[in-house]
Amino acid sequence: MPDAATAIRGAGLRVTESRTAVYDALADRPHASADDVFAIVQPRLPVTSRQSVYNALGDFAEAGLVRRIEPAGRAMLFELRVGDNHHHLVCSRCGAVRDVDCVVGHAPCITPADNHGFTVDVAEVTFWGLCPDCATDPH
Template sequence: MPAASAPPTDAAIRGAGLRVTGTRRGVYDALHEAPHARADEVFERVRRALPGASMQSVYNALGDFVGAGLARRIEPAGHAGLFELRVADNHHHIVCRSCGRVEDVECVTGSAPCLHPDDTAGFSVEVAEVTFWGLCPACTAASAN
């Protein structure tokens, strides 16, 4: 873990009301380097910097981050849960049906009636999650061959 990333990492963790630990630093840095990572991918990155880290400590840190609003868990249908640090906006995701690559998509613009339900059943709607599905450029090119 580069020393230059520690102060912003520590500030972000403390800013979420959490105590700074080595595992939390490692998890934050892993998510910063690899948005949309599965827990096992985060663990592998953390373990490189902290060989003594356990999978359970990574799960705990991810859960703490989600609970504190520092990270978000997304669960595209048929895929393992993915974690990202981008939480302060209402962005969406596009998922490749072939390789599973996930990218951020800015909030849907234009006419989008599915984002404004006719009947909220009394709910106060805060966020709409939209997942777009298709083929990424690499899989599109491979399927053309």
């Protein structure tokens, strides 16, 4: 994974202290919500506002530097792993998220029964269940 400045410049964005801190936070914690990222960035860069974190995440997503994950009923999550059409496992109890490589073959991995004339590039699949810790805990 490239360092923050290289990745941010490579996405066509200006390198700032706040953007660098947000990138580094996502490198340390994949599948983080905006609030999680802010909680990581704020102690490292006390002058950072919650809004600057949201702005950086939005800029990163628009530039293709991060991927937004939107599990139903959960906060939007962000990750640096982009462009490989991977999928996710989400624990329906604790919310843990794990990456799953492309289900079968090459992107889009799955073919819809009827594509209604669309050219499909990517498929997003979310598998729901219990993580190993929750599966062994009866509560």
